[in-house]
Amino acid sequence: MKQNRKHIDSLIAKIISGNANSEDIRELEEWEKVSSKNEKLVKKSRKVWENGYLHLPEKVIQSDKSDLSQSFNQHLFDQIQRIKRKTNLYKLAAILAFPIALALGFYISYVAGNLENNTAQLTQVTSPKGHVSKCVLPDGTHVWVNTGSTITYDISRFNKNSREISLEGEAYFEVTSDIDKPFKVTTPVATVNVTGTAFNVMAYPGENNFETVLAEGSIFLQFKQDAENIITIKPGDRVVYNQLTGNLTVGEVDAAMFTSWRNGELLFKDATLNDLITELERIYDIKFHLQPQELGDFRFRGMFSYNNNLIEALEKIKRTSGIDYYIENKEVKLHKMK
Amino acid sequence: MRNQSELASFENIKNGDNAAFNILFDKYYVALCFYANKYLKDIDLARSLVQQVFVDLWTKREKIVVSTSVKSYFYNTVRNRCIDVLRKEKATAGLPKSLENIGHAPFRDLVEEAELNDRINASINQLPEKCREIFLLCRFEGLKYSEIAEKLGISVKTVEMQMGIALKKLRDSLSDYLMVNLLVYVFSKKS
Incomplete structure (x- = not known):
């Protein structure tokens, strides 16, 4: 029976491909008559034959695929540059819409005198990787939330007796002056108390340094570990606190250096390559690989400024340090120029 | 989904x-x-x-x-x-x-045909190497069985067998679903 089956298969192939003699043809005709199943099988075979009229070998398909994949990766380049620019007006509007809507809702309920609502209504603004979000709080304070950072506040209590907001990551605040309602930024390490001022706070989870830079006005700093000790900071001061060592340093800096990120600009002074790539990784959601690892110790003398363009930054690195780059997917490989 | x-x-x-x-x-x-x-x-x-x-x-x-x-x-x-x-x-x-x-020609028919062509092409690429070589020579080079046998140094009987196997495998690889589509297509063309 099995032998017979194979014989029929060969016979069908012979006939369809035009290699049969009249005897073969007669034999198949007889076989087809036996059942409609047989008939269908022959019909299906013909269809397969006819519709397989053109052949693309696997090799060709795979080479087309790798060609395409290559140009795809090239465009990824361009893609990475665009991630930042995507924050266009509409996006900004969308980002602003939520807090503004909530603020509006808050005011409406305030006017209605329906404020005795004690349940916390937490509002969160998060900047996705590669974006800087700006939002306006109910009191008119402007906040720029840096990439990958989050601010949270309780809409039911914010601006009632005080203005409290918690921060994870980095944000720049331009606080509307209101002496009666102190503005507080809480981070896991320290709380920043202000009245009306502009300042930057950096407290990324997983990093040991807490940092704040004051652009104008004045702020009081209160650390969790030593709540008694309140530090007052003058404009232009930068406070860095290391959680591990407990080291606290206060120094005068150019505040613009530390607040430039909100305009999509990065300024570095006497930074190492490691500092630079940590920042670039954060902004673009990419990964750097150094070959060898020691390249990271390279120090850039003077100022390294950069604006919105990853390739430009990489080219600048290449020019000043002789470290070449290679981009693959979302990974950037750095190596010494040959 | x-x-x-x-x-x-x-x-x-x-x-x-x-x-x-x-x-x-x-x-x-x-x-x-x-x-x-x-x-x-x-x-x-x-x-x-x-x-x-x-x-x-x-x-x-x-x-x-x-x-x-x-x-x-x-x-x-x-x-x-x-x-x-x-x-x-x-x-x-x-x-x-x-x-x-x-x-x-209606748009849908051409799309279905193209999908069928693709399906068969993929099945051809999955045939065992020898089997595929023989099938390609026959189908796309238009060689007769005897010419294939001579070219590859095998018997005509082997070519017959391999062609039977090739065609069977290609048939089997078409799912029933596709077959239904195909029959609908065939009948719609006839009518």
């Missing part, structure tokens, strides 16, 4: 996801080439046209909007570009016959 995940792949490819690119390429590339070939009657031209459609996916991603399904986006785009190519040809070399012939 399937359409949803495909749309997600489509969005991901626009955002530079390589895996998403692979999924869509594997699923549509060859079928689209066969489809374009129906218009262009030139498989190499068809290939480069389809490749351009893929490249545009990420270079012009802001402008690309998928309104219905990923599949209809691909087929519509390929068809429109084929027609553009043929129009340009027409301007330089008179009316192309291929456009005339195909002008009336």
